[in-house]
Amino acid sequence: MPDAAVETRSSEATSGGATQQVDVAVVGAGFAGLYALHRLRKAGLSVVVLDEAEDVGGTWYWNRYPGARCDIQTVDYGYAFDPALESAWQWSEKYATQPEILRYLGFVADRYDLRRDIRFRTRVKAAAWDEAAQRWQLATDNGPRVSCRYYVMATGCLSAPKPPEIDGVRDFKGEVYFTGRWPHHEVNLTGKRVAVIGTGSSGIQAIPIIAEQAAHLTVFQRTANFALPAHNGPAPADRIALLEGDRAGYREQARWSLAGVPWPQQTTVSWQLSDAERRERFEKAWAAGDLIYTLSQLWADLGNDVDGNTLVADLIREKIRSIVTDPKTAATLAPFDHPFGAKRPCLDTNYYATYNRSNVTLVNLREEPIKAITASGIATDRRTIDLDVIVFATGFDAMTGAVTAVHPITGRGGKEISAVWANGPQTYLGLTVAGFPNLFLITGPGSPSVLSNMAVSIEQHVDWVVDRLVALREAGFTTIEATETAQAGWSRHLADCSMLTLHRLANTWYTGANVPGKPWGVMPYAGGVGPYRAICSEVVSRGMLGFRLSAPDAPEQCNDGEIVRLQPDVRLVLNMLADMKLPAIESLGAEGARAFLTMVNAGRPAGRPVGEIVDGTLTGTNGPLPYRLYRPATQGPHPIVVYFHGGGWVLGDEQSDDPFCRDMCRRSGMIIVSVGYRHAPEHRFPTAAEDGYAATRWIAEHAAELGGTPGPVLVAGWSAGGNIAAVTCQLARDRGGPRVGGQLLVCPVTDSTFDRPSYSENAEGYFLTRALMYWFWDIYCSPADRTDPRAAPLRGKLEGLPPAFVLTCEFDPLRDEGVAYAEALRAAGVPVEQLEARGHFHASFTMVDVVVTGVSGRARMAEALRRFAGLPQDTGQLRPDRNPLPPEASAAAE
């Protein structure tokens, strides 16, 4: 088969109205475009890079405003593909200035002789896939058109400045500047009356320096942002020592880290620390002046839990109040409408202290909106401010702006990318778009990009793309295109990942909320740099899963499917378990399995505090049974939930689901009594079922003593515990009480057949295996007894049972019998709420604070319990556990 890509390499560039023929056209000569050019060339492909700028640098070419610097330490923010390059360049500061970063990128361009293939001052205006030629045709505003086999948009996430939304900019007679398009000539602000509109990263960097020059500076703030002191200076000795001690290891750790900077995963959660310990950690971070350190190293729940986040947000607000002398200004500067980190926090030098200067005024646009820009200044609805200069630091149309500015980009069948993205960007891996063959986006929406150290992400994206082009050539293919299935799966995975963080709780450029009319959605990949890298590699190892590869006169290859169907944190947990190469539980014997469970439980995060925990003993059918009672911190009495732990009737005890019981207690505001029912093989069927019933009766009879409200109790259980809860409801109905007000069944065992599809689909690989279920059944119950409704409640009479909430997980052998039970209950007239949890496995919902994506499901369970007990629903807003998501994101999460 002819290698069309190689064939075209020989064609010559032509000038004027002719067309330049290349294998690959790369748009953008920033960090990404430069590295792409270097790699593509080394791979033997002909390349042209086009950039509207006059030189290399991208971000660092355009953003020349006073104070512009990187906010990732420069030891980390640079290329790592060539150790010789690293030793040839020395950074002078912890956070390099824009001129220094621009010099660095120029140095890289020279070192690898890149400029000879770059066409500067050339904007790509439009791009069209030429079906007949199987090539992209690019229209430019300068010089020849470009025809290329592969079209790589390295156009930048933060390169399309957002136009001001204020009337009258053109009427203003003074000077107007945009931070993202700062002039190359000296801008003299000395003695001038200057306004800065916008207090994002650029504004926060520029404001202190402009304040030193201007006669008066007026800052217009719409949204207060969190800023941390950079404490710039020489690069910290400890980071340098780490890097120089093992450069390759350091870089590799960065590649597999969450944010592209090699910090270890923090495991201590906020509630495990005292106030003093948290403050000590915070002060250390404040003194360190490092964004990623502060975001990742304080406590593990800072980034995914509103309570854990509020603790640090409060400490930062306290700092702001301590720095800014005027209390009203301090209050205006204190962010209140988004969690710390949900909007990109800033690193600053003297930002808050700048407001103590007599020549600086802060205008809060939320109280005093701008009416118009006039010839002489800015008119708010309260006053007119005369100005000589207006600086717009209003940010970017992030992630999609530079892509859709090339208009139209027309793919297969005349489809335009702006139409395909009308409801939000759709990509596969953030790198490709279905219907747009041979188009690659570097740091596109759906890639980790702006949630990471972009130098690390860019290298990974470029390496992946170039390696694919080489592999295509070797296999004789000329086109590659994502499938719709793969792309839809990636969109779901992105939405799932956004549940891991608090980004969805803020209106930011991450979600498109800063651009009027832009569809809302968390655009970057929030699952982390390392996991993303692993997924990209898995796409390849699974035969280019989700891609269609073709060539003229060759059979097409399409291995269709979704790369990630598990919830992102479930995937991590299962990968971790697989890496541990644990023995099969059923091979350990009952005692060994119990010891194993105890060991596993010892290593899990401690559950969160509840009002009180009481251990006691209740009277069962044949003697005492232990219980553990979890009482809410609120004033009692509270309704009681009788809880049965999981463990296949063989493992566990009244404490083994401790984090889950605490969580249910906190969320539902009810007493949870976890029962230590007896286990097989010592006590086989029907002991567990009868113990469950007897315990429920005893607890109902002793409700007042336990601090419970009079009236019906509720029952709940997970796995085999769900089985006992379901059976208890049937026995209570048939044996004249106690009254049960509702049943919460989490992944319950409801039947004793193993022929439903979920048993074979999920037979292995999802922790609870088919073999383990066989083992549990064999130990608990002889085959002859398995049709007894006390073993298989699905076979019992279901009429007249209390309302139920039944949760099942997609990747669980027990899924289909749980669904069958819910359907059978409904058919019997029992009110049923069902949650079929997509991407979850058997233990997802009891692994509290590990499987964070289980939060919304647990919130729904708690709501169901409250409903069963006749309590009002909790309407707290800014808590992920109370489901604050927009409806579409919420639906995606389930």
Ligand SMILES: Cc1cc2nc3c(=O)[nH]c(=O)nc-3n(C[C@H](O)[C@H](O)[C@H](O)COP(=O)(O)OP(=O)(O)OC[C@H]3O[C@@H](n4cnc5c(N)ncnc54)[C@H](O)[C@@H]3O)c2cc1C
């Ligand atoms: C002020 C500022 C500070 C930042 N600090 C950090 C930091 O500390 N750490 C970090 O990780 N990231 C930071 N970033 C993000 C930064 O954008 C990336 O780190 C990186 O520089 C992006 O490189 P890139 O090559 O992908 O895109 P860019 O550097 O944005 O380059 C894109 C290039 O494409 C060109 N282009 C776009 N469209 C067209 C077209 N149609 N035709 C021709 N040319 C086109 C543009 O002119 C531009 O030169 C910062 C961004 C800003 C704005």
